[in-house]
Amino acid sequence: MGLKDKGLLVVISAPAGCGKDTVIAELKKADDNVKQSISMTTRAPREGEVDGVDYYFTTVENFEKNIFNNGFLEYVKYGINYYGTPKKAIEENINEGKSVILKIEVEGAGNVRKIYPDAISIFIMPPSFSELSRRLKNRGTETPEDIERRLKIAETEIERAKEYDYIVINDDLSACVDDVLSIIRAEHLKYNNMKNTIENIINN
Amino acid sequence: MGLKDKGLLVVISAPAGCGKDTVIAELKKADDNVKQSISMTTRAPREGEVDGVDYYFTTVENFEKNIFNNGFLEYVKYGINYYGTPKKAIEENINEGKSVILKIEVEGAGNVRKIYPDAISIFIMPPSFSELSRRLKNRGTETPEDIERRLKIAETEIERAKEYDYIVINDDLSACVDDVLSIIRAEHLKYNNMKNTIENIINN
Numbered sequence: 001m002g003l004k005d006k007g008l009l010v011v012i013s014a015p016a017g018c019g020k021d022t023v024i025a026e027l028k029k030a031d032d033n034v035k036q037s038i039s040m041t042t043r044a045p046r047e048g049e050v051d052g053v054d055y056y057f058t059t060v061e062n063f064e065k066n067i068f069n070n071g072f073l074e075y076v077k078y079g080i081n082y083y084g085t086p087k088k089a090i091e092e093n094i095n096e097g098k099s100v101i102l103k104i105e106v107e108g109a110g111n112v113r114k115i116y117p118d119a120i121s122i123f124i125m126p127p128s129f130s131e132l133s134r135r136l137k138n139r140g141t142e143t144p145e146d147i148e149r150r151l152k153i154a155e156t157e158i159e160r161a162k163e164y165d166y167i168v169i170n171d172d173l174s175a176c177v178d179d180v181l182s183i184i185r186a187e188h189l190k191y192n193n194m195k196n197t198i199e200n201i202i203n204n
Numbered sequence: 205m206g207l208k209d210k211g212l213l214v215v216i217s218a219p220a221g222c223g224k225d226t227v228i229a230e231l232k233k234a235d236d237n238v239k240q241s242i243s244m245t246t247r248a249p250r251e252g253e254v255d256g257v258d259y260y261f262t263t264v265e266n267f268e269k270n271i272f273n274n275g276f277l278e279y280v281k282y283g284i285n286y287y288g289t290p291k292k293a294i295e296e297n298i299n300e301g302k303s304v305i306l307k308i309e310v311e312g313a314g315n316v317r318k319i320y321p322d323a324i325s326i327f328i329m330p331p332s333f334s335e336l337s338r339r340l341k342n343r344g345t346e347t348p349e350d351i352e353r354r355l356k357i358a359e360t361e362i363e364r365a366k367e368y369d370y371i372v373i374n375d376d377l378s379a380c381v382d383d384v385l386s387i388i389r390a391e392h393l394k395y396n397n398m399k400n401t402i403e404n405i406i407n408n
Contacts, residue, residue, distance in 0.1 A: 125402065125405055126405065127405065128404075128405050128408035129405065129406060129407075129408060130408060155406075158402070158405075158406060161395065161402060162395055164395060165394065165395065166390065166393045166394060166395065167393055167394075167395055167398040167401070167402060168393055169401070169405070178389075179389065179390075179393055181386075182385075182386040182387075182389040182390045182393075183386075183389075183390040183393060185382075185383065185386040185387075185390070186370065186383075186386045186387040186389070186390035186391070187390070189370045189371055189372055189383055189386075189387060190369065190370060190371075191365065191366055191368060191369065191370065191371055194371040197371070197373070198329065198362070198365060198371060200332075201329055201330065201331065201332050201333065201362075201373070202333060202359075202362060203333075204332035204333060204334060
């Protein structure tokens with residue numbers, strides 16, 4: 001056997017209420033070769049958050065050392081807190097041929113595409129605007145003003161859907177998960193991701 | 205409901221012995237939205253060939269009238285016989301959102317991509333060169349010289365695999381069919397093929 005082909009960096013964004021966390025959880029269940037990138041942050045863990053699962057929680061000192069060592073694919077500072085995407089785990093997984101999911105908001109997604117042009121990007125949409133509004137109301141955790149604000153944000157985010165490679169609609173969860181799995185499967189079959197495999201076919 | 209998004213033209217090529225006819229037959233069985241483009245020819249039907257299934261058999265006069273009326277996506281003349289890809293059925297199916305498979309050799313595939321840049325192209329490969337050689341021998345229909353010649357042709361065709369968007373390996377038939385179905389599913393989810401759907405989401 002010759003060299004193996006590399007894996008993919010899969011950027012996923014979605015407006016709040018589109019169920020992206022559930023979709024990503026199902027993707028990981030459905031395919032062992034799908035890993036999720038875990039962000040690093042200097043903010044304190046919230047109740048129920050687990051280090052190494054929800055985030056890597058770290059100190060400002062350590063975070064800044066990581067910046068200095070070029071250890072992040074991208075990072076931002078919101079207020080006093082840093083948030084970053086560590087490079088190392090992503091690169092290790094991709095070198096092993098695995099797909100790494102990076103859940104990130106629209107702005108960050110644009111930055112990742114600039115730094116890592118081979119990344120593929122998927123935007124998850126609700127089946128309709130009225131359905132999104134209904135889902136946000138059904139959560140029961142937000143005030144009508146919050147919901148209005150979230151819908152306004154969703155609108156501006158959906159306008160930027162054109163920056164993404166693929167659009168997936170989360171109407172039926174399992175169809176949505178199958179859509180993303182099909183995208184990952186198809187992307188692995190692109191000529192550029194098959195070069196080593198082709199080499200092996202010719203030489204065997 | 206607003207406008208529906210268009211279907212895809214899917215160009216498939218493969219060296220002899222890679223099982224492309226079986227793969228295409230399975231694709232059509234698996235998905236009602238997958239149609240196959242049927243070529244038109246002026247050559248006489250061979251035993252067992254059915255008009256409208258294997259080819260549309262027609263006269264030179266009718267074929268040339270079709271050329272004059274710009275009725276072919278592409279056509280060639282081999283010796284005294286014309287072979288062409290009629291436009292009309294392809295356009296009708298694509299406008300209805302269906303995917304149309306066009307089985308065509310490497311040279312013709314290049315021409316189709318020039319005329320129809322939105323076409324997606326898939327090259328089917330054997331799992332290995334030695335396996336292709338074994339398959340050709342097992343057919344029992346060709347002389348050792350024929351097999352040598354076919355393997356040489358396969359080699360030059362595989363060199364042109366880089367002109368295709370996707371590479372699919374036919375080792376296990378059902379995995380190969382699922383690969384092609386994933387490609388078609390993913391291509392339908394590309395932003396450009398989702399514009400009308402997105403429009404409908406925003407307005408509902």
